[in-house]
Amino acid sequence: MNKPQAKLITNRSNISYLSGFTGSSGFMLLTKNKNYLFTDSRYIERAKNTIKKGIEIVDVTKVWRNPKELEESWQKILRKHRIKVLGVEEDNLTVAKFKKFKKISKPKNGKIKFTDISGEIESKREIKTGIEIKLIQKSQRINEKAFTEIKKIVQAARRNSNSISEVDLAWKIRELSHKYGAEDIAFEPIVAFGKNSAIPHHQPGEIHLKKDDVVLIDMGVKYKGYCSDMTRTLLPQKPSFRQKEIYTIVLNAQKEAIKKIHAGITGKKADSYSRAIIEKAGYGDYYEHAGGHGIGLDIHESPSLSVNYTKKLKKNSVITVEPGIYIPGEFGVRIEDMILLTAHGNKNLTFS
Numbered sequence: 001m002n003k004p005q006a007k008l009i010t011n012r013s014n015i016s017y018l019s020g021f022t023g024s025s026g027f028m029l030l031t032k033n034k035n036y037l038f039t040d041s042r043y044i045e046r047a048k049n050t051i052k053k054g055i056e057i058v059d060v061t062k063v064w065r066n067p068k069e070l071e072e073s074w075q076k077i078l079r080k081h082r083i084k085v086l087g088v089e090e091d092n093l094t095v096a097k098f099k100k101f102k103k104i105s106k107p108k109n110g111k112i113k114f115t116d117i118s119g120e121i122e123s124k125r126e127i128k129t130g131i132e133i134k135l136i137q138k139s140q141r142i143n144e145k146a147f148t149e150i151k152k153i154v155q156a157a158r159r160n161s162n163s164i165s166e167v168d169l170a171w172k173i174r175e176l177s178h179k180y181g182a183e184d185i186a187f188e189p190i191v192a193f194g195k196n197s198a199i200p201h202h203q204p205g206e207i208h209l210k211k212d213d214v215v216l217i218d219m220g221v222k223y224k225g226y227c228s229d230m231t232r233t234l235l236p237q238k239p240s241f242r243q244k245e246i247y248t249i250v251l252n253a254q255k256e257a258i259k260k261i262h263a264g265i266t267g268k269k270a271d272s273y274s275r276a277i278i279e280k281a282g283y284g285d286y287y288e289h290a291g292g293h294g295i296g297l298d299i300h301e302s303p304s305l306s307v308n309y310t311k312k313l314k315k316n317s318v319i320t321v322e323p324g325i326y327i328p329g330e331f332g333v334r335i336e337d338m339i340l341l342t343a344h345g346n347k348n349l350t351f352s
């Protein structure tokens with residue numbers, strides 16, 4: 001395969017990572033000695049204020065009046081950098097947009113070849129800089145502040161049966177995240193009462209909390225673009241034997257996994273530690289999701305902790321560790337922390 005002389009970046013998180021630009025419309029072209037950001041008048045000011053040094057902004061505002069505008073500026077740059085092979089993010093670029101790029105990439109002197117560069121920037125994003133780690137930590141501090149209050153609300157609601165619904169609590173999470181300085185939530189909070197907690201990604205509904213319900217809360221916020229992610233399962237004040245038993249297995253599995261995970265092992269291996277404990281306890285069939293994932297600008301990003309992920313985990317990656325057991329019709333338990341991988345171990349970024 002021909003090596004690309006340039007890369008077309010269309011994935012928004014990758015654009016934000018490479019340039020600092022967070023607008024919702026635009027794309028980047030990376031060449032050997034110069035990087036470009038194409039955007040229009042809605043975002044030009046933002047681009048000028050936020051973009052990293054050295055990136056050239058190409059204003060394509062007039063393209064709606066003059067459809068040839070983009071073609072002209074695009075071809076000029078292709079010629080200037082003698083681009084014959086262009087890398088594209090096949091896992092992100094829509095077929096419709098690809099057709100457009102194909103069309104405008106046909107200069108008079110020959111065609112351009114395309115090659116897939118999916119995952120290349122994502123792979124770089126796995127290794128966090130010191131600044132990124134600080135932002136993720138701050139994101140998680142906000143998340144925990146909100147969670148501390150959520151926990152109190154749950155405790156009060158248990159004393160006062162039927163006083164709060166899953167949807168009410170999910171909205172509280174949004175409010176508190178905003179109150180403590182998050183720019184947004186990182187994903188729709190998962191709030192599950194009672195038997196709903198047996199659905200790993202339950203969508204909050206109108207069901208109200210009862211005194212003896214298990215409460216599963218999976219929440220995360222965004223701070224300066226960076227996500228946090230944490231799951232806690234709150235047992236009733238007087239848990240049943242079974243609730244306590246399952247909770248203890250999951251907590252033990254999660255703690256043992258965190259003791260062993262470090263850079264250099266595969267995602268498959270990292271996933272296996274907690275899975276082995278849950279299987280040995282006889283609940284392997286009740287734990288069917290991946291054991292964790294990378295986190296950063298996206299809530300789910302590379303790497304993955306799962307049986308199919310045979311690539312090695314990297315130093316300075318931030319990942320989640322989140323085993324669970326879900327007994328249909330009864331209840332479920334998941335416990336999730338975020339950890340930073342270091343050379344010989346890891347540092348837990350979750351304090352709550």
Ligand SMILES: [Mn+2]
Pocket residue numbers: 229230293320322336
């Ligand atoms: Mn997660």
